[in-house]
Amino acid sequence: MSAEVHDHEHHHKDTFITKYIFSIDHKMIAKQYLITGIIMGVIGVGMSLLFRMQLAWPEESFRIFNILLGDKWAPNGVMTNDIYLSLVTIHGTIMVFFVLTAGLSGTFSNLLIPLQIGARDMASGFMNMVSYWLFFLSSVIMIGSLFVESGPANAGWTIYPPLSALPQSISGSGLGMTLWLVSMAIFIASSLMGSLNYIVTVINLRTKGMSMTRLPLTIWAFFVTAIIGVVSFPVLLSAALLLIFDRSFGTSFFLSDIYIAGEVLHYQGGSPVLFEHLFWFLGHPEVYIVILPALGITSEIIATNSRKPIFGYRAMIMSIIAIAFLSTIVWGHHMFISGMNPFLGSVFTFTTLLIAIPSAVKAFNYITTLWKGNLQLNPAMLFSIGLVSTFITGGLTGIILGDSTLDINVHDTYFVVAHFHLVMGISALYGMFAGVYHWFPRMFGRMLNKNLGYVHFWVTAICAYGVFFPMHFIGLAGLPRRYYTNTAFPLFDDLQNVNVLITVFALVGGAFQLVFLYNFFSSIFYGKKAVMNPWKSNTLEWTAPVEHIHGNWPGEIPEVHRWPYDYSNPNHDVDFVPQNVPMKPGEEVLHH
Amino acid sequence: MTSLLVIIVLVLLAVALWQLTKIFDLTQVGSNVDSSEVATDKDNDIQGYLMFGFLAFIYIFTIYGLFTWGPLVLHTPASAHGGEIDFLMNITWVLIFIVQAITQVLLHYFAFKYRGKQGQKALFFADNNKLEAIWSVIPAVVLAGLILYGLYAWTNIMFIDEDEDTVVVELYAQQFKWTARVAGEDNVLGKANVRYIEGVNTLGVDLADPYAQDDIVVSELHIPKGKKIHFKIRSQDVLHSAYMPHFRAQMNCVPGMVTEFAFEPIYTTSEYRELPYMIEKVANINAIRTKKSAALVAKGETALDPYTFDYLLLCNKICGSSHYNMQMKIVVDTPEDYKAWLKEQTVLAEQVKAAATPAPVEGAMEADSLKVKETAATSKVVMK
Numbered sequence: 015m016s017a018e019v020h021d022h023e024h025h026h027k028d029t030f031i032t033k034y035i036f037s038i039d040h041k042m043i044a045k046q047y048l049i050t051g052i053i054m055g056v057i058g059v060g061m062s063l064l065f066r067m068q069l070a071w072p073e074e075s076f077r078i079f080n081i082l083l084g085d086k087w088a089p090n091g092v093m094t095n096d097i098y099l100s101l102v103t104i105h106g107t108i109m110v111f112f113v114l115t116a117g118l119s120g121t122f123s124n125l126l127i128p129l130q131i132g133a134r135d136m137a138s139g140f141m142n143m144v145s146y147w148l149f150f151l152s153s154v155i156m157i158g159s160l161f162v163e164s165g166p167a168n169a170g171w172t173i174y175p176p177l178s179a180l181p182q183s184i185s186g187s188g189l190g191m192t193l194w195l196v197s198m199a200i201f202i203a204s205s206l207m208g209s210l211n212y213i214v215t216v217i218n219l220r221t222k223g224m225s226m227t228r229l230p231l232t233i234w235a236f237f238v239t240a241i242i243g244v245v246s247f248p249v250l251l252s253a254a255l256l257l258i259f260d261r262s263f264g265t266s267f268f269l270s271d272i273y274i275a276g277e278v279l280h281y282q283g284g285s286p287v288l289f290e291h292l293f294w295f296l297g298h299p300e301v302y303i304v305i306l307p308a309l310g311i312t313s314e315i316i317a318t319n320s321r322k323p324i325f326g327y328r329a330m331i332m333s334i335i336a337i338a339f340l341s342t343i344v345w346g347h348h349m350f351i352s353g354m355n356p357f358l359g360s361v362f363t364f365t366t367l368l369i370a371i372p373s374a375v376k377a378f379n380y381i382t383t384l385w386k387g388n389l390q391l392n393p394a395m396l397f398s399i400g401l402v403s404t405f406i407t408g409g410l411t412g413i414i415l416g417d418s419t420l421d422i423n424v425h426d427t428y429f430v431v432a433h434f435h436l437v438m439g440i441s442a443l444y445g446m447f448a449g450v451y452h453w454f455p456r457m458f459g460r461m462l463n464k465n466l467g468y469v470h471f472w473v474t475a476i477c478a479y480g481v482f483f484p485m486h487f488i489g490l491a492g493l494p495r496r497y498y499t500n501t502a503f504p505l506f507d508d509l510q511n512v513n514v515l516i517t518v519f520a521l522v523g524g525a526f527q528l529v530f531l532y533n534f535f536s537s538i539f540y541g542k543k544a545v546m547n548p549w550k551s552n553t554l555e556w557t558a559p560v561e562h563i564h565g566n567w568p569g570e571i572p573e574v575h576r577w578p579y580d581y582s583n584p585n586h587d588v589d590f591v592p593q594n595v596p597m598k599p600g601e602e603v604l605h606h
Numbered sequence: 607m608t609s610l611l612v613i614i615v616l617v618l619l620a621v622a623l624w625q626l627t628k629i630f631d632l633t634q635v636g637s638n639v640d641s642s643e644v645a646t647d648k649d650n651d652i653q654g655y656l657m658f659g660f661l662a663f664i665y666i667f668t669i670y671g672l673f674t675w676g677p678l679v680l681h682t683p684a685s686a687h688g689g690e691i692d693f694l695m696n697i698t699w700v701l702i703f704i705v706q707a708i709t710q711v712l713l714h715y716f717a718f719k720y721r722g723k724q725g726q727k728a729l730f731f732a733d734n735n736k737l738e739a740i741w742s743v744i745p746a747v748v749l750a751g752l753i754l755y756g757l758y759a760w761t762n763i764m765f766i767d768e769d770e771d772t773v774v775v776e777l778y779a780q781q782f783k784w785t786a787r788v789a790g791e792d793n794v795l796g797k798a799n800v801r802y803i804e805g806v807n808t809l810g811v812d813l814a815d816p817y818a819q820d821d822i823v824v825s826e827l828h829i830p831k832g833k834k835i836h837f838k839i840r841s842q843d844v845l846h847s848a849y850m851p852h853f854r855a856q857m858n859c860v861p862g863m864v865t866e867f868a869f870e871p872i873y874t875t876s877e878y879r880e881l882p883y884m885i886e887k888v889a890n891i892n893a894i895r896t897k898k899s900a901a902l903v904a905k906g907e908t909a910l911d912p913y914t915f916d917y918l919l920l921c922n923k924i925c926g927s928s929h930y931n932m933q934m935k936i937v938v939d940t941p942e943d944y945k946a947w948l949k950e951q952t953v954l955a956e957q958v959k960a961a962a963t964p965a966p967v968e969g970a971m972e973a974d975s976l977k978v979k980e981t982a983a984t985s986k987v988v989m990k
Binding site (some may be wrong): 367 | 619623678701712714720731745749851857860890891922923926980
């Protein structure tokens with residue numbers, strides 16, 4: 015293997031195109047994913063700021079609306095209801111799929127799987143490249159859909175038919191929805207290629223000594239996430255295809271007995287509830303596809319920066335697997351009041367609340383890892399601690415939403431919005447930020463400025479709670495989500511102040527992400543040069559040279575002799591013992 | 607102008623950031639401060655204290671929120687099963703607050719307490735089966751309790767006893783309005799399908815069905831207090847959701863099928879208006895509206911009407927552009943008032959008949975315009 019790599023280096027000189035564009039090197043592909051993800055993130059977050067402004071100051075005129083949305087969608091600077099729904103829809107789609115699935119998993123699975131398991135590259139570099147370029151293509155189509163005449167998709171990111179199937183029912187269900195579906199189909203193909211690659215690589219390409227029980231928790235998280243993706247994404251693909259059939263070829267998979275715009279449509283015998291089942295069979299595991307990699311990243315960063323082994327390594331693996339398994343049998347909790355048989359509701363309540371157990375184990379294990387540590391409070395560590403905080407705050411309200419009885423009255427209100435933004439949105443974003451701060455030196459060979467990182471974290475942390483904590487209350491007051499304005503209901507007039515406060519926090523929080531962007535892009539070129547192992551970490555990626563080379567290690571691939579969490583091991587004088595350091599004669603393994 | 611200002615602010619912000627980082631760099635020149643961007647002891651100290659401060663922030667914000675926004679949330683359920691839901695909700699909230707209070711303290715306090723110092727070594731503490739058993743079993747037991755009570759309540763609420771003496775009402779959803787159909791004296795709804803929609807028969811009721819003869823179609827629903835109302839819910843176009851927050855009731859409206867929900871109202875509209883919490887809430891809302899009206903009048907627009915409370919049926923599933931304004935008033939009457947109201951209503955069959963006979967001028971006009979619509983629809987089909 016290593017001889018082959020040397021050959022490769024001698025005979026081919028990388029051109030600009032093979033190095034930066036159609037690269038098959040996992041490290042370059044990781045960077046491509048990250049930067050595309052960041053661009054999509056800027057768009058997605060920007061959209062949320064626009065519709066937050068509309069919610070705080072309904073139907074008021076803002077010049078910025080007119081500039082960004084144009085005369086058609088914001089005449090005289092007043093946002094129209096159709097574009098409001100588009101912004102909400104595309105914000106959800108972009109954040110869930112393009113930022114927190116592709117941006118997060120794509121970046122860190124690609125960067126870390128080969129480097130942390132001791133492999134030269136992914137199992138299939140070519141497929142990896144195709145995976146990225148399909149993702150890029152789907153991003154382009156999704157962004158392109160913003161510019162079509164009839165407007166982008168606006169049936170909500172869940173695109174429930176008939177609304178998404180009938181152009182008569184809403185403007186965005188014309189070409190906008192077609193592009194949405196095409197984009198998602200390509201996205202799913204990309205995601206499947208990526209996931210298969212991750213699975214094969216983890217199973218087959220681990221270096222000598224790297225048994226499954228010596229894998230860093232990051233790898234466990236990416237591995238299990240990839241399995242969930244392979245199991246559930248095809249179901250969404252089939253739902254999308256069936257929806258395309260209903261839209262374009264007159265089938266009735268999801269439609270029946272419809273009278274719209276003065277005529278009865280021919281559809282007969284289908285059911286939108288079937289679509290909901292198919293959608294949430296991916297949709298719920300998707301939540302874990304988003305959060306598990308973030309939790310994996312956090313596990314690694316908290317252990318490294320606590321200078322302590324992660325508490326309960328095996329329990330952490332078991333809880334990842336348990337969460338993954340349960341995630342595929344809980345989708346019905348999105349459908350308690352969809353009209354499905356209430357008995358199913360009881361079953362899904364049961365399985366859903368079970369997920370709280372492995373989640374609680376994870377939260378407590380993180381807290382115990384901090385106990386009696388020697389915490390290095392780097393920005394990455396702050397974001398990881400922040401993740402645990404928002405994961406707990408957001409996760410706890412899941413006990414309410416997972417309980418069918420309580421869900422009746424808070425379903426589809428702002429309470430749900432507050433819950434999932436904290437538990438998967440903010441938490442996963444924190445995981446992504448933590449990962450960027452931690453592995454930036456590994457990606458770009460330079461360091462991010464830590465003081466800017468601190469400013470970024472604290473403002474973000476305060477604004478995240480500032481946005482989503484009050485949102486629980488307006489949800490409990492019965493305010494439905496996806497309302498363009500609440501002015502049609504005097505009943506909700508007393509919630510307007512809260513909406514203004516939320517928006518102010520959102521705008522400040524959004525603006526301070528510029529600190530991160532500045533730090534990120536300027537540090538790529540002007541950051542301090544990184545040393546090989548700046549955080550004194552145990553995992554293999556820090557044994558590779560700072561300069562990226564094909565094949566990752568110049569000589570032999572390092573051999574692994576111990577687990578990744580020998581921090582402050584009493585048998586050693588230094589507080590970290592990398593995985594490739596052989597056991598001392600007679601050294602005992604101090605963990606289960 | 608505003609956009610220019612925004613751009614200037616952004617540029618200035620970037621410049622300020624750049625200068626700040628430069629200053630940080632300059633202060634570190636010549637000193638032996640580690641400039642590797644790794645946290646130093648000083649950083650750990652500052653960040654540790656900030657973590658502690660953040661804990662205070664979370665607590666203060668929570669308490670502030672409970673006092674300021676707590677009174678805004680839904681109060682006193684207006685239905686018999688609502689008490690059960692609220693009881694379970696309150697138990698769950700107590701649990702959540704206990705767990706939240708403890709875990710956030712531990713997390714942030716540890717982050718402060720164990721902030722790192724150079725040369726210090728952490729405790730090697732890799733696992734402990736006893737501890738892990740504790741925090742697997744405790745949540746499991748607590749959740750088992752919640753699940754059992756939740757399922758008990760769910761079964762009570764959702765499984766509707768067909769033999770029970772109920773008032774059967776259909777809720778009918780379409781973009782962007784609600785209509786209701788009261789089952790009338792026989793308490794059975796006539797069959798319906800969108801294919802029967804024609805003229806005044808906007809709900810597609812099968813007028814040949816004997817059960818349909820006494821059905822009453824209304825756009826403002828009255829229901830009697832103290833009797834279980836059995837809602838059968840339909841939609842003619844897209845998904846909607848029938849949400850009645852004060853009754854703790856919600857069910858999706860699915861084209862192609864009939865969904866159900868049942869509850870017993872326990873306060874009439876006027877009784878609910880008199881609840882102390884509601885009087886206070888309405889006063890508060892009206893204070894806000896008066897202030898807004900003053901601003902509107904100053905701008906030369908009309909003032910807002912004062913608000914009085916009414917039960918509402920809202921749409922709570924995105925259904926199109928005007929989703930945000932799809933509502934129907936629900937009035938809970940005493941049984942006597944309800945009977946009186948029912949008497950005033952004309953049954954659908956009569957309305958259809960009246961529309962068909964070309965007697966009064968207005969009716970004829972209506973029928974004519976309907977015909978025009980129909981022809982338009984047919985021509986559309988032909989063109990297809």
